[in-house]
Amino acid sequence: MIKVDCAIVGGGPAGLQAALVLGRARISVALIDDNRPRNAVTHASHSYLTRDGIKPAEFRRIAYEEVLSYPTVTRYEWEAKEITRAENGFVLSGEDGSRVLARKVLVATGLKEILPDVEGLRDCYGKSLFNCPFCDGFELRGQPLAVFSEQPGAYHMVKMISHWSKDLVVCTNGSNSLSEEEKERLRKKNIMVMEQPVTSFVHQEGKLEAIAFADGAILPRSGGFVAPVLQPRADFQATLHYERNELGGIAADSWGNSGVPGLFAAGDAAYVMPSQLIFAAADGARAAMSVVKELIEEEME
Ligand SMILES: Cc1cc2nc3c(=O)[nH]c(=O)nc-3n(C[C@H](O)[C@H](O)[C@H](O)COP(=O)(O)OP(=O)(O)OC[C@H]3O[C@@H](n4cnc5c(N)ncnc54)[C@H](O)[C@@H]3O)c2cc1C
Structure with missing residues (x-):
């Protein structure tokens, strides 16, 4: 030995x-x-x-x-x-x-890390979807971004990321990751909250192009952050x-x-x-x- x-x-x-x-x-x-x-x-x-x-x-x-x-x-x-x-x-x-x-x-x-089980997410992770703005926020600065979070700390994450891009949409995927008060505060800052389930992250070789929702909505986005x-x-x-x-x-x-x-x-x-x-x-x-x-x-x- x-x-x-x-x-x-x-x-x-x-x-x-x-x-x-x-x-x-x-x-x-x-x-x-x-x-x-x-x-x-x-x-x-x-x-x-x-x-x-x-x-x-x-x-x-x-x-x-x-x-x-x-x-x-x-x-x-x-x-x-x-x-x-x-x-x-x-x-x-x-x-x-x-x-x-x-x-x-x-x-x-x-x-x-256990990533949410949504089609296309894994392909984009590390290429156009990341977990930490201090690591990858600079590269995504000013772009149309999404924050995808099903977890309680979602509001804090959105607040932080809003520093790197003002064109921000939060996707809760049908979860209760934001309280009513937090949603109201985000709306006042012109940050849209989409609560319907996400069906897929549409991408080309990991580069995010849009997010598709179960109700048929399509949201063009070029990147974002997820909370695994x-x-x-x-x-x-x-x-x-x-x-x-x-x-x-x-x-x-x-x-x-x-x-x-x-x-x-x-x-x-x-x-x-x-x-x-x-x-x-x-x-x-x-x-x-x-x-x-x-x-x-x-x-x-
Ligand atoms: C997508 C992504 C992007 C990131 N980008 C950045 C960035 O830009 N800048 C930054 O500073 N940080 C970044 N991070 C975070 C950074 O990678 C971690 O904080 C860092 O790697 C943690 O270092 P560690 O040594 O604690 O663990 P790790 O780097 O995870 O290393 C753990 C090692 O232990 C080995 N291991 C685990 N279990 C066993 C076992 N039982 N036996 C033998 N070996 C084992 C693994 O193989 C691995 O090599 C990123 C993380 C992710 C997921």
């Missing part, structure tokens, strides 16, 4: 930044990643200083190149199915019998018994401490919004520093 001081599960920006910090601290690291990043659907990542507009795959390529140049960091490409406690640490197991014994574990497995349901990509609660955060992930403090001895968490797996590369990376750095601190303290005992 492979033995390391720290296993990182998840090689997105949080896990990769953590690996960089740990590699530079000469800690032996197993970086376990199954290469299914959440932002793979998008063509360009924005708002990360020096990397604005980069392709997500290129971001990862550069990050892996930097991280794996440190001799104590090794990459393993498999899915961690289970993490169990062992004497002085944890055992991480994959499906094919892969196993790692680690003194510390840092979980950076991110989120998964967010859930943890991986769940190790049954064996590690950590507290959950409000998205069902690992509740951790700002230094990645989960409250379970030896278990740390970072990035989207641990904090709730805002979900961006730069926050995930910073979070990974802080959690890695906590791991180093704990290992040094144990050596000094």
Whole structure:
């Protein structure tokens, strides 16, 4: 069995930044990643200083190149199915019998998104429909946009997006995601609310052209924002018994401490919004520093 001081599960920006910090601290690291990043659907990542507009795959390529140049960091490409406690640490197991014994574990497995089941939505997601105006609002600025939300925070989302485009229509898809008061406030700002069910997002190769409704209405739109349901990509609660955060992930403090001895968490797996590369990376750095601190303290005992 492979033995390391720290296993990182998840090689997105949080896990990769953590690996960089740990590699530079000469800690032996197993970086376990199954290469299914959440932002793979998008063509360009924005708002990360020096990397604005980069392709997500290129971001990862550069990050892996930097991280794996440190001799104590090794990459393993498999899915961690289970993490169990062992004497002085944890055992991480994959499906094919892969196993790692680690003194510390840092979980950076991110989120998964459940998109509304409407024809054409998936084809447009990451191309002309997005989830966050801070990531993609600039590219859609001033365009005729839609906000599609079946979830309670819809009003807040519309308010934010109205900063990037005044030509805005809200589609609730027959849900109660807006209160009567919120609808009234939007109408006063000339933001139309369409409550009838949506049947499809009409598009050309992911570029939105119109939204079709069950009552036959067709609304020309060139892009927009949707609010997916967010859930943890991986769940190790049954064996590690950590507290959950409000998205069902690992509740951790700002230094990645989960409250379970030896278990740390970072990035989207641990904090709730805002979900961006730069926050995930910073979070990974802080959690890695906590791991180093704990290992040094144990050596000094
Ligand atoms: C469509 C879209 C567009 C976006 N655009 C932007 C943008 O422009 N700018 C920006 O800053 N942010 C953007 N984001 C958000 C950004 O992608 C996330 O906030 C960021 O990737 C979170 O980083 P993370 O390291 O926490 O998790 P992730 O990047 O999700 O990485 C998690 C990693 O863990 C791996 N993993 C999960 N479970 C396991 C397991 N059990 N075993 C092994 N490996 C596992 C996954 O394969 C993945 O590689 C966008 C997101 C989406 C969905």
